[in-house]
Amino acid sequence: MKTIGIPEDLHKELTNLKLESGDKNTAELIRKLVIIYKEKKFLENSHKFNNLLKQRNISFKEFLKESRKEREKISDEWFA
Amino acid sequence: MSGLHKLVIDTNTIFMSWYNPFGKCAEILRYAREGKIELFSTDSVREEIVRVFRRNGLKEREIQDFLVDLPISWVDKQIYVRFIEKTKVKHKADKPLEALSLVLNCEILSADNDFKNRLDLNKFLKRLESEEAK
Numbered sequence: 001m002k003t004i005g006i007p008e009d010l011h012k013e014l015t016n017l018k019l020e021s022g023d024k025n026t027a028e029l030i031r032k033l034v035i036i037y038k039e040k041k042f043l044e045n046s047h048k049f050n051n052l053l054k055q056r057n058i059s060f061k062e063f064l065k066e067s068r069k070e071r072e073k074i075s076d077e078w079f080a
Numbered sequence: 081m082s083g084l085h086k087l088v089i090d091t092n093t094i095f096m097s098w099y100n101p102f103g104k105c106a107e108i109l110r111y112a113r114e115g116k117i118e119l120f121s122t123d124s125v126r127e128e129i130v131r132v133f134r135r136n137g138l139k140e141r142e143i144q145d146f147l148v149d150l151p152i153s154w155v156d157k158q159i160y161v162r163f164i165e166k167t168k169v170k171h172k173a174d175k176p177l178e179a180l181s182l183v184l185n186c187e188i189l190s191a192d193n194d195f196k197n198r199l200d201l202n203k204f205l206k207r208l209e210s211e212e213a214k
Contacts, residue, residue, distance in 0.1 A: 038113050041149045042101065048146075049098035056136055060099050063132070067091055068173075070131040074124050075173035078157065079164065 085117040085208075087199060088181040089152060090190035091125050098146075104201050108189060111208060112151035119152045120184060122176045126154045155180055169194050 006014075014026050023029040053063060087108070097106035112119045126147065133143045163179035171194065178195060181188050187199040 035113055038149050045146050046098045046101035064092055067128055067132045071128045071173045074127050078124060
């Protein structure tokens with residue numbers, strides 16, 4: 001176990017959230033918040049990925065073909 | 081080693097989950113994020129993602145943004161390289177992934193039908209759902 005210092009208002013906020021969510025302890029609540037944050041980042045990355053395909057004017061299938069070519073190059077370089 | 085389901089994930093599945101964030105491949109990443117399954121892949125798959133993004137004009141920081149939050153443990157080639165000779169997959173470039181699956185004794189999540197030990201995604205998701213319902 002590790003201890004982190006947080007401002008009093010944030011401590012109060014977390015305690016209220018814990019009561020509201022029914023989590024057993026604050027660690028469980030923070031764990032859930034981390035997952036939610038990562039899910040949000042994942043959705044942002046997904047949006048960026050689809051924008052990239054649009055900007056480059058390539059289909060997903062073509063993108064995968066490019067990836068395949070890179071895989072073959074890496075294979076030749078790393079596992080010759 | 082924990083009792084969680086382990087899988088080796090392929091590049092095409094990772095890209096598919098970004099392409100369709102509400103599809104089945106993304107669902108697998110969601111389970112991993114929640115700590116319900118463990119995902120592994122090779123350092124060569126990671127390099128493949130870096131190179132194809134670089135080729136499409138992304139800067140290093142933008143590429144790292146894509147990679148940093150993926151719930152995947154990247155395995156160094158030193159761990160799996162000696163298993164390459166035991167692989168059965170036809171294409172040389174696919175051998176590292178199969179080698180890693182041999183090291184970890186688990187299935188591969190890939191869109192590529194060439195892998196003999198490829199995971200049936202639909203069955204696996206049903207299994208996870210029924211385990212969660214218990």
